Amino acid sequence: MKVIEIHTPSQDSVITCGAGCFKRLAPRFLAGHRNFVLTDSNVHALYGQDIKAVFGDAPVYILPAGEESKNEVSLFRILQAMIDAGLHRNSFLFAVGGGVVGDIGGLAAALYMRGIHCVQVPTTLLAQVDSSVGGKTAVDMGKVKNVVGAFYQPEAVLVDGTFLKTLPAREIRCGLGEIVKYGALNAKILDSLTENADRLFDLAYLAEITPECIEHKAEVVRLDERERGLRKSLNMGHTTAHAFELFYGGLSHGEFVLIGMYYELKIALAEGATTAEYAALLEGLILRVLGEVPRYEGVERAAEYARLDKKNAASDEVSMIVPADYGTYAELRLPFEKYRGYLVSLAEK
Numbered sequence: 001m002k003v004i005e006i007h008t009p010s011q012d013s014v015i016t017c018g019a020g021c022f023k024r025l026a027p028r029f030l031a032g033h034r035n036f037v038l039t040d041s042n043v044h045a046l047y048g049q050d051i052k053a054v055f056g057d058a059p060v061y062i063l064p065a066g067e068e069s070k071n072e073v074s075l076f077r078i079l080q081a082m083i084d085a086g087l088h089r090n091s092f093l094f095a096v097g098g099g100v101v102g103d104i105g106g107l108a109a110a111l112y113m114r115g116i117h118c119v120q121v122p123t124t125l126l127a128q129v130d131s132s133v134g135g136k137t138a139v140d141m142g143k144v145k146n147v148v149g150a151f152y153q154p155e156a157v158l159v160d161g162t163f164l165k166t167l168p169a170r171e172i173r174c175g176l177g178e179i180v181k182y183g184a185l186n187a188k189i190l191d192s193l194t195e196n197a198d199r200l201f202d203l204a205y206l207a208e209i210t211p212e213c214i215e216h217k218a219e220v221v222r223l224d225e226r227e228r229g230l231r232k233s234l235n236m237g238h239t240t241a242h243a244f245e246l247f248y249g250g251l252s253h254g255e256f257v258l259i260g261m262y263y264e265l266k267i268a269l270a271e272g273a274t275t276a277e278y279a280a281l282l283e284g285l286i287l288r289v290l291g292e293v294p295r296y297e298g299v300e301r302a303a304e305y306a307r308l309d310k311k312n313a314a315s316d317e318v319s320m321i322v323p324a325d326y327g328t329y330a331e332l333r334l335p336f337e338k339y340r341g342y343l344v345s346l347a348e349k
């Protein structure tokens with residue numbers, strides 16, 4: 001078992017990684033409290049008996065699986081169920097699921113009585129390496145992703161790799177999208193990914209690399225919990241990824257992160273922000289996980305979504321975090337027209 005801690009002014013968050021840690025550690029939080037379990041329909045179908053074995057009679061709220069559930073209507077339904085369950089200030093909410101369950105569950109825990117204990121039990125690779133750690137919680141509203149949310153650190157995160165045995169390969173690829181991003185930010189992770197390029201999809205390898213990624217994110221969150229500076233680095237690839245995710249859809253978030261990184265890497269090279277050798281190394285890794293980069297039509301309109309990105313400082317420029325060299329990155333701010341020109345020439349050829 002590996003333990004990683006994040007101490008912030010509001011909360012000490014203890015992240016434990018290891019096979020079997022869910023069944024071993026979750027019962028420790030139960031004694032003497034009323035508790036509440038949030039999960040989704042897929043996870044409940046697979047792990048309902050384990051949830052029952054660990055949480056006994058605690059109420060279990062089952063969200064329909066999928067991003068469409070991550071909205072304000074579901075949030076208020078969950079809060080109503082928490083009221084009905086008679087939760088009090090010392091109660092625990094356990095979010096057992098992927099990033100959707102973690103994000104909405106974390107926000108419900110933050111809001112109920114202005115904050116009750118939250119334990120994250122991430123069951124997807126993406127949630128284990130990224131979304132369960134660092135305290136960002138949110139729901140989508142209308143077409144705007146993560147627009148209503150709060151920073152709220154979980155008291156504990158139980159990262160149990162045994163959940164990944166039932167995860168479809170496509171969801172593993174999704175998590176690998178964020179893992180490749182960590183590689184572009186952290187030389188040690190990049191070395192590991194290139195040395196193990198043949199076993200990136202092996203659960204044994206993922207159990208090794210997951211704590212490394214969490215440690216990277218934990219250090220960033222310790223230094224910049226509220227994303228005033230350093231934490232923005234974790235948005236690498238995400239400007240274009242979010243634009244394409246909103247405009248085209250049809251792929252997972254992590255797949256779009258790989259696509260976003262691919263295009264932004266080419267832009268970085270053209271702008272002289274990185275070297276050809278380093279760009280080739282990262283491109284090889286991206287393609288190994290993603291397979292082919294899809295060609296897109298109508299990219300001028302997709303680019304408009306990047307113009308609206310909340311990370312931009314001004315309306316006529318697009319900001320991107322791009323790889324520079326081993327373990328370093330740069331922020332590129334391009335006039336919108338120039339960014340759009342790059343995307344059109346790269347994505348439509």
Ligand code: NAD
Pocket residue numbers: 040041042043046065066067070097098099100101103123124125126127130131132133134135136137146163164165166167168171174253
């Ligand atoms: P998800 O929660 O929708 O899970 C993906 C699919 O896997 C779902 O169908 C789910 O039911 C299923 N699933 C979950 N666990 C499973 C298991 N063990 N076996 C089989 N199937 C399982 O999606 P996700 O990729 O985990 O998370 C995406 C969400 O995370 C997005 O809403 C994104 O905005 C958010 N996110 C948040 C942060 C953050 O810092 N808070 C960071 C990255 C992403």
Ligand code: ZN
Pocket residue numbers: 178238253257
């Ligand atoms: Zn992401």
